[in-house]
Amino acid sequence: MKTVVLYINLFALSMTSCKTNRVDYDASGAFEAVETIVPAEADGVIRELLLEEGQTISAGKALGYIDTVALFLKKRQLEAQATAVLSKRPNVAKEIASLQEELRHAKNEQERLINLVRDDAATPKELDAATAQVNIIRKRIEGQQSSLGITSFSLQEETAPLYVQIEQLDDQLRKCKIVNPITGTILAKYVEVNEMATIGKPLYRIADTKKMILRAYVTSKKLGDFKIGQRVQVQVDKGQDAFKNYAGIVEWVSDKAEFTPKTIQTKDERANLVYAMKVKVENDGYLKIGMYGQVVLAPHSNEQK
Template identity: 55%
Template sequence: MTNIKTIAIAVSTIFLMTACNNNKSSFDASGSFEAEETIISSEASGTIKQFNIEEGQTLKAGETIGYIDSTQLYLKKKQLETQIKALLSKKPNISVQLSALQSQLATAEKEKIRITNLVKGDAATTKQLDDINANIEVIKKQIDAQKSSLEISSEGIGKDATPLYVQIEQLNDQLAKCNIINPTNGTVLSKYAKQNEMASTGKALYKIADLSTIILRAYITGNQLPQVKLNQKVKVNTDDGKGGFKETEGTIIWISDKAEFTPKTIQTKDERANMVYAIKVKVVNDRSYKIGMYGEIKFQ
């Protein structure tokens, strides 16, 4: 009986020792998962006419998800286009307005040829030839002067239209911003606006994050700092919901250079430490990791 009792006590002791060892911390640091969140804001003011997103919806970059009323901007653009058309209609038609002088010049050139032939035949005097040459020079100068005046007038009207063109470009930019276009791939985390609500420039519309990768923000003690470095691979454990752990690999992408007080919700390997350093571990997400989920890391 004594031997049986001794064996029973030994077995119980081994069991208790094993249980105690299993209860010891088997991780180097712990923390919670977070994502790089982006808040998308309105770039225009007006009534939201369409806004087709829901929380949890996956969006692609460049996807149009709604638009803001742009009627007034469109009407202002049409008004500017009409003003430009009216202004440019005042531009002189240089070729038409010079046609009369061009006709006079052509007639004078023909007359010059005729008189030149008469002078050769002693049927006309050289004075007549000199007179027609002088007349031709006068007509040419008149053409040059009127052409210069018409070009200056035309250029001035063109310059007057330039600010209107710039205003149209500004309106085109504002009209484009009335379209609500998702800028990045991700999942909608929060929706802050609804269809038919008023939007203003800078008003938050929704929050999105790319959950294909997720970040575990964990905390380590100063004694652990020499053990970690950027791009280091670590093991990441999370609760698998069945009483066990799911293990995957992560990469350290950031190490804080400043110590901070241990967050109340965070456990560290050295529970007596008052100051800890934050690190970020990047993990490929198979859709099982959620924002706020608890995770533990083990240095490899």
């Protein structure tokens, strides 16, 4: 009888052990998010930086600025230079005003002689001389207008490089404003107010945590069960022996095998070759970067115990 009881106990222990080691998921891994390191786009001292780690910030929000005094003064100098150059442009109307008056008198004389010739009170030769005078004054006006136009154009061209430099300074001034590029959560802050920023220096790291990526690993046996665009179920721990389920979409499957990362599964299973895959999941606020998750192909209830 003791022998029978012993066999029964060993059988029960064996069944319990098998149940404990049973893998009821098809892939597992850790959550990550697309992270963006926001760099400084200008050189100078950071005068304002309104952000803290863990803060959620919308895209386009102004977070601060880098000192702009030197750039602003340089722009004022270039604007003054351009104004000084353009002040030399001739006033065409004033420059040719006297010639226009001469032309008016010459035309009046021409009209007077036309009437006199009609009445035989003047000779055609006198009328020809008056007409020639009108034509001469007109040519002088055309020449003066052409000369003044060339001068104005030359001065305008002289200011063109100055305006290009002003536009460049405007671009640099815009880049002194620290504007958040994407909606997300601040993961790390690398600088503080009054520190020196240089172009390309990281200011902070941000990630869009509303759409999380589960980087899971699947064995070669189950690799054929997954396809890009396939809908799957993702489980994360929710208390002891319970899971919280999410709908996920497979958006990438690696075509190259690799050893399982050390953070996944047991020591023996880490020695196996697996394939990486990415599953996109909408985050309700519960999921965190680095949290463990598992993928199942068969549907489950919202909570399993």
